[in-house]
Amino acid sequence: MPTFKNYLIGFISSIILTITAFALVEIHVASRHRTLSHPLLIGVILTLAMGQLVIQLCYFLHLGDKSKRWNLTFFISTLGIILLVVVGSLWIMYALNFNMTPQQVNQYLQDQGSY
Amino acid sequence: MDTTAINHQHEKTENSLFGFWVYLMTDLIMFAALFAAYAVLHNNTFGGPASGQLFNLPFVLAETVILLTSSFSCGLAYLVMQRGEVKKVLSWFTVTFLLGLSFLFMELTEFRRLYASGSGPQHSAFLTSYFTLVGAHGLHIAAGLLWMAVMLLVVRKRGLAPKTNSQLARLALFWHFLDLVWIFIFTIVYLMGVL
Structure with a gap:
């Protein structure tokens, strides 16, 4: 059953994941592409997106329910x-x-x- | 209503929600095809601008946060709907509607900026696939907003009935789904585009 707490957890963690991915890319571009290798950075931001997918499926779309x-x-x-x-x-x-x-x-x- | 009638209504709602979920999954396959086209074509810039020179990341981050917040407020609207609080349902869906409208407005501003700088969809295969993918999402948002406006009028006029609740549940599902698709547009098109 969806609750306020569930929506709040989903929302806050989604925001954190989005801003983390954004910050990683911005820092990378600002440092003239030197922080991480490109394949590694792409792997990291895709993982963050997948994390957000799972979080929203659980907390917003309630796919975990029986x-x-x-x-x-x-x-x-x-x-x-x-x-x-x-x-x-x-x-x-x-x-x-x-x-x-x-x-x-x-x-x-x-x-x-x-x- | 007696209990059998309530159970019957509940089953009908669950069935239509599942049917709607099946539609969403087919929609997801369409988006996957558009993503695949974009991934294949995004280096074919035909001497024009590449993705790294075009996008304004902070602007797109603002769009993303707005859409995410609207998905959250839509969830809250769904919660108060289950408790039958008509006034709160109206106000949370209005918040969702306004956030969605500002998202759409920002996206159109971005499109207009690209168009004005000569990077319209006709310029290169990259731009065609970009406008098709992001535009398809924008069209879904526009359709969702239209649906939400109609539902706001219905709830305002007739209040909450089991049938209305079932429709609102599908609308909420649709809105959360659009937010999910946007996360991948944000990551694959915009974040990976400037790398």
């Missing part, structure tokens, strides 16, 4: 589809770029008449 078992099941299967769509697109398009040689790119642009 009566919401089916909602949770549906959500997890949706996550599977999302993973396929996003990772699949990135993988295929990256491989596509990788397999194009510069000559092929130039030829393509010439054929399109935009070169």
